[in-house]
Amino acid sequence: MEKNKKPKCSGKGSAYEREIAVALSLWWTQGFDADAIWRTNSSGARFTSRRKTKNPSSICAEAGDLKSTKIETEALFNQFLIELKRGMTNQINLTDHLDTKEHNRRPYLEQIWQKAEDERLFCNRKEVMIIFRRNCKKDLVMVKKNSILFAGTNNRRFFSKCEHIVINLLSEVFVFILFSDLILYLDPWCEE
Numbered sequence: 001m002e003k004n005k006k007p008k009c010s011g012k013g014s015a016y017e018r019e020i021a022v023a024l025s026l027w028w029t030q031g032f033d034a035d036a037i038w039r040t041n042s043s044g045a046r047f048t049s050r051r052k053t054k055n056p057s058s059i060c061a062e063a064g065d066l067k068s069t070k071i072e073t074e075a076l077f078n079q080f081l082i083e084l085k086r087g088m089t090n091q092i093n094l095t096d097h098l099d100t101k102e103h104n105r106r107p108y109l110e111q112i113w114q115k116a117e118d119e120r121l122f123c124n125r126k127e128v129m130i131i132f133r134r135n136c137k138k139d140l141v142m143v144k145k146n147s148i149l150f151a152g153t154n155n156r157r158f159f160s161k162c163e164h165i166v167i168n169l170l171s172e173v174f175v176f177i178l179f180s181d182l183i184l185y186l187d188p189w190c191e192e
Contacts, residue, residue, distance in 0.1 A: 029072055127144065128143070
C-alpha cells in the first residue's frame with residue numbers, strides 16, 4: 001500500500017448485509033448452515049412501500065433488513081426485527097443523546113430505533129436488534145437490556161465477560177455490545 005493512501009474502510013450496504021446474514025446463520029445453526037438467514041428483498045424497501053396497501057401478514061417477512069430462509073431460524077425472526085446500518089460514522093454518536101438541544105433533530109440512533117420499533121409493532125415481533133458498523137470501526141449490536149438474548153444461565157454471565165455500554169434512551173435501558181461477542185459468547189436462546 002502506498003504511504004499516503006488511507007485504508008478503505010467503507011463498503012456497500014448490500015455486502016455488509018450478506019456478511020452479517022452469513023455470520024448470524026452460522027451462529028444460530030451452530031455452524032451448520034450459512035444460508036438460513038438472508039437479506040430481505042430490496043433491503044426492507046419492499047415492506048416500506050407495500051405496508052399501507054397490502055395485507056400485513058403477507059409482507060411482514062420483508063420487514064427489517066434480514067429474514068429467515070429456513071425453518072431453523074424462524075424463532076429468531078419471530079422474536080426480532082433486525083435492522084442493519086453501515087457507515088454513518090458522523091451520525092452515530094452516543095453523546096448526541098445527552099447534549100442535543102430539544103429544538104434540534106433527534107439523534108440518528110433514536111431515529112433508526114424508532115423506525116424499526118414501528119415496523120416491529122406493525123409485524124407483531126417482540127424485539128428490535130440494530131447491528132451497525134461505522135467506517136473503520138467494529139460491528140456493534142444495540143438491543144434493550146432486558147432482551148431474551150441475555151436469558152439463560154450461560155448468557156446471564158455475558159456482562160461480566162464482555163465489554164458493553166448501557167445507556168438510557170427513549171425511557172428505556174439499552175445495551176451496546178460487540179457483534180463478535182454476541183457470536184462468540186451468547187448461545188441462541190431456548191424458550192424457558
